[in-house]
Every structure is written in C-alpha cells, then in structure tokens.
Amino acid sequence: MNLKKLTVTSCLLLGASALPAMAQDDTSALCGGSGADALWAGGTQDMSDISSAEDYLGLVGNIPAGGELTTLFTVSSPIMVRMEAAPTESGDTVIELQDANGMYILSDDDGGGFLSSRAEAQLDPGTYCLVATSYDGADLLAELRVSRMEHETLTSGSSGGYSAVCEPSTEATPFRPEGALDSVLAEGISSTNTISQTPFYRFTLDSTQSLSITAENPNADPVLSLYDDFGQLLAENDDFDGLNSRIDFIDGLQAGTYCIALESLSDEFAPVTVTVSEFSEQQYMQNLYNMADASPPLDGSYPVEALGTLDTRLRRDVRDGDNLTWFSFEVTESGLVLIEGIATAGSDPMLTLFDDLGRRIDQNDDIGGSYDSQIAARVNPGTYVLAVGRPGGYYGTPGMTRLAIQRFVTAQ
Structure with missing residues (x-):
C-alpha cells in the first residue's frame, strides 16, 4: 500500500510560526527507500529532533491514491514518542514507523479514534520514518504529527487512547502461574481467551530477554499493548500481520513485571491467542517478507520463483494463500515495466516491486475502482523482485490472481 514517490500539494509546518527552508540532504536511502522525497517533520534535519523540540512537529500533505506520505524525524536521547495521523476532511489513515534501515517497528489504523491513527513507543536515538497511507487506497489530505507525551495531541484516541490501559x-490474569517466563521462552507459551473475558495478563522475567508477543485472531482484530509495572506504556501494535498484532523487543526486555493489555476492534467475544516467545530473527524477517515490508534474499533461503529474463511478456496464474508469492525477473536494458494483477474468483491482489537491493520501487492495491492492481515503473538493467498477494493472508475464500508482466523499451 506504499508508493516510493509522492507529491505533496500542501505542506505546512505545525507547532511553529513559519515553515523553514526544506533540507537539501539526500534522504532516498533512508528507511528502505521510504525516505525518498520525504519531508523532515521540523522542516530541516536540525529542527526535527523530537527529544529537544519545544513543541510537536508535523506537516499537512497529500496521500496520493495508492501512495504514501512520509515524514522524517530524529531522536537524540531515549524518549517516549507519540505518532499520529488524521484525515483533514474525510478518509481513513494508516501509519507505520520504520527505522533508518527500513526495519518495521509498529503500525496502527484507528488508534487515534474513529478513522485517525495513533501510536506511542519508547524510541532509542536514531532517525525514523513515519509513513502514512490511506486504508482504502483513496487520495486524501492528512495531517501527520510527532510529539512527546507532554505535547498537545492531534487525535482524541480511542476513548482518550486505547481503553485497555494497564x-x-x-x-x-497471571500468564504463567508457575512463575517467570524465562525458562519457557525458547518453546513459547500461549494462552487463549476472549478479550471480553481476559483483557489483561501479567508476567515476570528474571533476566533480560529478547522476546516477541503476538495476539492472533483476525475476527477479533486485537490491539496489543505492553505496560511496565508502573503503568508506563512500552509498546503498542494494531495490525502487524493482517489484523493480528505483534510486538518485538529485539534488544531485550529487562527483568521485571509486565502487563499485556488487549482490546478488540471487532468481535470481543472471539477467542484470541496470546503468545510470548523468544525473539526469532528468522521468523521476524519472514513476517516482514509476508507483509511486503521487505524483500527476501535471492540466495535460495526463502522461496522466490525466478522467471528469467523479461524479453516481452510473461504470464502466471497465482493461487492466493496465507503467504505472499514472490517472483524475480531480469531486465537487460532500460525501459518501462507494466505489471498487472488481475483479480479472479474473488481475489483482491496487491503488487509490490523491489529492486535487487531491497529498495521498494512501487506498490499498488486497487486501481480504477476495481480489485485489480497495476504497477508501471521505469527500470534499468538488473534484477527485480515482485510480491503478489494480500499481506497477512485472506480472510474469505482464496481466489486466483492472473499475473502479467510486460516490458517496453524506449523508441529509437
């Protein structure tokens, strides 16, 4: 649901009296390509440190149909940061936070209340990209805001934030009545209950542990939050894998007592499976691949079907499933590639195109008011990687996508 390029029709610096001149730094390599043409939240890189900003930072800009609006900000000292997006008139925003290397950190759809987005997270020093898209792929004007917890909020939140505050x-409910989780993290430990019945779990750690927490059942559309023993929000996620939620503590969660808070955005009586397990780099990367947030390597460690050299036109029928289907193809001379995903038998495909270095070139979901998808991209000689399917899987009856890839060359 993200395009690498965007056009900003209205860009206003918020929380300041005027808009400084835009920084001329090359940001194209930031955030896995999402930084290309992005705007600094404070107008310039020097003015975009939220750790020291006197007021909130942000902008108003256009999210083009099927595209994205990205703002960059920096953190100079560890701090809790609030990130928000809201349509200025109509529409439904979705936000995603990435670090400078393009690694996914969190996402949110309606955490700001109604159709606005909002998330809070403890961030370490570094550069970050806040990426806003339209839930239904429609063109909309939105406001993005990055702030500290004492700054004025853009959104009201869901009942002033998600209501499941621990x-x-x-x-x-004790997640493991027998004691701390340290000894069972390697295999993982799960609990399944409805959110109406069990909205909160507590667990303890005896030592620092790198771990992952998931909440799964798309029928419930769970929101997953983690609080420390003082009631401080540490992390929050809405839709990581389809409508399922996930939080990763890659650098480790320190010894202590923690509270898992759950909220349902759909059916609170649907059973939700919560799992706490040892962080797996392999599983984490596979989840990124299956959400088209990153492209897999071409070394054979992940299934990617090589289509060979694209001379004129290739066609494939792709069966929809829970995982994206990945293809690679070669281009021998500069030109234009037209990729079409034709929806058949109830399919609703999405296409995502990367170059061989993992930079996202383009992404499209629905085009022309249909469930078909289409990408038209200028390409140079090289290898390209294409994802076909619905990130997070299909919740209805899977169908079939008719894939067509056609190459055009410049007229001589």
Whole structure:
C-alpha cells in the first residue's frame, strides 16, 4: 500500500510560526527507500529532533491514491514518542514507523479514534520514518504529527487512547502461574481467551530477554499493548500481520513485571491467542517478507520463483494463500515495466516491486475502482523482485490472481 514517490500539494509546518527552508540532504536511502522525497517533520534535519523540540512537529500533505506520505524525524536521547495521523476532511489513515534501515517497528489504523491513527513507543536515538497511507487506497489530505507525551495531541484516541490501559492496580490474569517466563521462552507459551473475558495478563522475567508477543485472531482484530509495572506504556501494535498484532523487543526486555493489555476492534467475544516467545530473527524477517515490508534474499533461503529474463511478456496464474508469492525477473536494458494483477474468483491482489537491493520501487492495491492492481515503473538493467498477494493472508475464500508482466523499451 506504499508508493516510493509522492507529491505533496500542501505542506505546512505545525507547532511553529513559519515553515523553514526544506533540507537539501539526500534522504532516498533512508528507511528502505521510504525516505525518498520525504519531508523532515521540523522542516530541516536540525529542527526535527523530537527529544529537544519545544513543541510537536508535523506537516499537512497529500496521500496520493495508492501512495504514501512520509515524514522524517530524529531522536537524540531515549524518549517516549507519540505518532499520529488524521484525515483533514474525510478518509481513513494508516501509519507505520520504520527505522533508518527500513526495519518495521509498529503500525496502527484507528488508534487515534474513529478513522485517525495513533501510536506511542519508547524510541532509542536514531532517525525514523513515519509513513502514512490511506486504508482504502483513496487520495486524501492528512495531517501527520510527532510529539512527546507532554505535547498537545492531534487525535482524541480511542476513548482518550486505547481503553485497555494497564495500571499497577489493574486486575490481570497471571500468564504463567508457575512463575517467570524465562525458562519457557525458547518453546513459547500461549494462552487463549476472549478479550471480553481476559483483557489483561501479567508476567515476570528474571533476566533480560529478547522476546516477541503476538495476539492472533483476525475476527477479533486485537490491539496489543505492553505496560511496565508502573503503568508506563512500552509498546503498542494494531495490525502487524493482517489484523493480528505483534510486538518485538529485539534488544531485550529487562527483568521485571509486565502487563499485556488487549482490546478488540471487532468481535470481543472471539477467542484470541496470546503468545510470548523468544525473539526469532528468522521468523521476524519472514513476517516482514509476508507483509511486503521487505524483500527476501535471492540466495535460495526463502522461496522466490525466478522467471528469467523479461524479453516481452510473461504470464502466471497465482493461487492466493496465507503467504505472499514472490517472483524475480531480469531486465537487460532500460525501459518501462507494466505489471498487472488481475483479480479472479474473488481475489483482491496487491503488487509490490523491489529492486535487487531491497529498495521498494512501487506498490499498488486497487486501481480504477476495481480489485485489480497495476504497477508501471521505469527500470534499468538488473534484477527485480515482485510480491503478489494480500499481506497477512485472506480472510474469505482464496481466489486466483492472473499475473502479467510486460516490458517496453524506449523508441529509437
């Protein structure tokens, strides 16, 4: 649902009296390509450090149909950061946070209340990309805001933020009554209950552990949050894998007591499986591949079908499933590639195109008011990687996508 290029029709610096001149730094390599043509939240890189900003930072800009609007900001010292997006008139925003290397950190759809987006996270020093898209792929004008917790909010939040807030006095079900989770993280430990029945779990760690927490059942559309023993929000996620949620603590969660808070954005009586397990780099990367947030390597460690050299036109029928289907193809001279995903038998495909270095070139979901998808991209000689399918899988009956890739060369 992201395009590498965007056109900003209205860009206003918020929280300041005027808009400084835009920085001329090359940001194209930031955030796996999402930084290309992105705007600094404070107008320039020097003015975009949210750790020291006197007020919130942000902008108003256009999210083109099927595209994205990205703002960059920096963190100079560890701090809790609030990130928000809201349509200025109509529409439904979705936000995603990436670090400078393009690694996914979090995403949110309606955490800001109604159709606005909002998420809070403790961030370490570095550069970050806040990427906003339109949920239905429609063109919309949106405001993006990055702030500290004491700054004014853009959105009201879901009941002032997600309602499932875990404070020290909140009653919570022990996730493992036998004791700390350290000894069972390698195999993982799960609990399945409805959110209406069990909205909170508590667990303890005896030592620092790199771990992952997931909440799964798309019928419930769970929101997953983690609080420390003082009631401080540490991380939050809505839709990581389709409508399922996931939080990763790659650098480790310190010894202590923690509270998992759950909220359902759909059916609160649907059973949700919550799992806490040892962080797996392999599983983490596979999830990124299956969400088209990153492209897999071409070394044979992940299934990618090589289509060979694209001379004129290739066609494939791709069966829809829970995982994206990946293809690679070669281009021998500069020109234009037209890729079409034709929806058949109830399919709703999405296409995502990367170059061989993993830079996302283009992405498209629905075009021309249909469920078909289409990418037209200028290409140079090289290898290209294409994802076909619905990130997070299909919740109805899977269908079939008719894939067509056609190459055009410049007239001589």
